[in-house]
Amino acid sequence: MTIDITGRSASEIAAGLRTRIERGELPPGTLLPPVRTLAAELGVNRNTVVAAYRQLAQAGLVEARGRGGTRVADRAAVAQEGYAPDTVLRDVGTGNPDPALIPDPTAALARSARPVLYGEPVIDPGLEAWARQWMTDQLPHDDTRITVTSGASDAIERLLAQALQRDDAVALEDPCFLSALHTVRTGGYRAVPVPVDAEGMTVEGLRAALAAGIRAVVVTPRAHNPTGASLTADRAAALRAVLAEHPYVLVIEDDHFSLLSRAPLHTVIGPAQRRWARIRSMSKFLGPDTCLAVTASDADTADGLAVRLTPGTTWVSHILQRLTLALVTDEGVRAGIERAAVHYAERNAAFARALTERGVPVSPGDGLNLWVPLPVAAARVREDLMRRGWLVREGDPFFLGDGDHGAFLRLTVHDLDEASARTLADDLARACRVLRADAGSGRIEA
Template identity: 70%
Template sequence: MDLEISGRSAAEISDSLRGLVERRMLRPGDALPPVRSLADRLGVNRNTVVAAYRQLTQTGVLVTRGRGGTRVADRAAVAQEGFAADTVLRDVGTGNPDPSRIPDISRALARVAGRPVLYGEPVIDPAVERWAREWMRDAPADPFSLTITSGAADAVERLLASALTRDDAVALEDPCFLTSIHTVRVGGYRAVPVPVDDEGMTVEGLRAALADGVRAVVCTPRAQNPTGASVTAERAGKLRAVLAEHPYVLVIQDDHFSMLSREPFHSITGPENRRWALVRSVSKFLGPDMCLAVTASDLETADRLAVRLTPGTTWVSHLLQRLTLALATDPEVTADIERAGAHYAERNIAFAERLAGRGIPARAGDGLNLWVPLPVPAHAVADRLMRRGWLVRSGEDFSLGDPDAAYRLRLTTHDLSDADADQLADDIAAAVDAVHHQSARGGMG
């Protein structure tokens, strides 16, 4: 590679490389010269080049790939959850809860207004802490500490930042929740994919990731997004056995669906694990705008997390905490949450049966979405569905390298009427047939 890299000191070499990236002479994914060859060319000590590369990896300009060398970081945007903006299509790829199933907060608001909370007061409202400790009573170890954050994504980001440095490896499920992909990429960590099957994270995949040197594991124990898989009791036991051999790896369990889930919670960590966190958010059952999550963790992890939640700067509003408590302890609201969970499960099962009746075998897991296998490339089916008025999610958005994701759709169909659900199922079947016939004729999908 003929690059105009110059400099005698680490700072000068770093500035030279940064300039090449800014002028687009080095592009995302491009490999940099090996340390030894660049040091020989510049006539400097190899440690000088190592220091220059380290400066740029710490600022996110470069990434290290082990035997794959050092490369320019890919800053391409990660696909995001939620409604697509500026579209006239019917969006069935949102990943959103049904707004009609989110409790009305107006009555509770009047009850939670009280005295102002001032600087120096406890970060967690005492009444909220009592409720949260009961909610997290099935945490994988005791004693544990509680932390309140602005949602599950905020908790995961802060947990990783408190334990890792740039280029540390993190085990992520594959296919993976979009926000987790984004969090790891922005943090400058290296994602190590762990395959997911119907019972959750695979044992061999986790074992391989640990052998690759991951310092943290992010796992969804129930309603994995996008697959809907939940960790079974048998699988959890096997995963615990593997993780017991790596007690100082931080294991984060993101139990985002919690109160809505139709499946029991089985922890993948046990008493042998010294670094663990269980995160539960209220966003799926009280609404995405209720940005609050509870984290139960070991005492040291909680202490590290607390440093990043200084009172008066990044604490979670006590008004929001009290509102969450008022809703989560209201018998009418909790009954509505139970009905919402049953609704999501029933509608997903019904749509999976619609697809099966049209020759597309689909399985309804837990959660808000369906992960639909197709016999043809999903992007080609998605293109044809757009012509029929539907916007769907192709599985590639969620993939860290899983080839099967290219033959999957993630659908959010729980709020469709029966008539609309029938129409979507018909249109998916028609699109699959059209792509299949086009492919058989040797054309484009």
């Protein structure tokens, strides 16, 4: 598709494209000309086109996709976690923890309120002291600083904003956690996909991303969402060795499952790293509405975060901070979190066995969900399961890169009772058998 673009300044180029996008003349997914090509056609400096595309990215009108170029953004709602609000189907694609396993905050809340005034420290001293002990395992740095943000996504957004400029490249796992992908794209950064295998982020993938000029990397050390993969000791050591050659690349370690994880932590943050942060959210074990995460980081990164978390404007509520501290230091609550961890692991493992026995091999991994590889197109399996009363989540939205990445479902099954789990396993296996047979006979495409 040839796009007629005019203008001599960044503002003129951006305004012309914006008008055409808003009128629907350039539909979502339209590939804009490469920067160098457009600059040559218009007879302007390359930086003029970069600035024009940046203005459009800031307005959410285009997305920079690395080697995939700059494309017109889809203004429709992006994929995200949570329930489908208006469905009569049984939703097994939510990504949610079991509400019955989230601790009741009522008693702790009564002990958490006291007036806090402008100018007081942004971090509750008690939470900071507890978090410092909790956050520093395996960190080879003595200058660790603690910051509190409104959840892990808020932390990632602030970390990238204080370290990067728009159009900078960020390495993300592929497939990728939806909120991280959304944060990077809406921030105007270029997402560079790094493949994930059974041991987590791949070494060759990271090495290629570093060669492509990334300035930050987001890594999930365990319970990777959506695949459930956790870094092994050998893989983490290899990733640390690669990152050691790039000490000023910002390394963000998102240990989102932390207290619930059944896998040991193997960090990618080595002693050579100068810009780093580890994030642990409370959302999986205290509930999504907790909206609080703790970040451990180097001093310079912490200073950058502190500028955006100032007293009197953007600090995290001290009531919420003290409530969090009261819950995570309560022996009964911690015992409940451990029971929840065992429950998630056992239910996912049981469902993985059920599918494997029915001819759909699955490895349970770690985390709230199951990542199910399919022998046929995921969209067709989803449609078949909808007819049987199930709402499932396809794997496609989690992938950054183009091309054939295989067919997957991400299922949230830990709250199914035994009978429902058997029914879903039967229905999914039956759908795969029927669709594979139809594909083999030529009645449908695989």
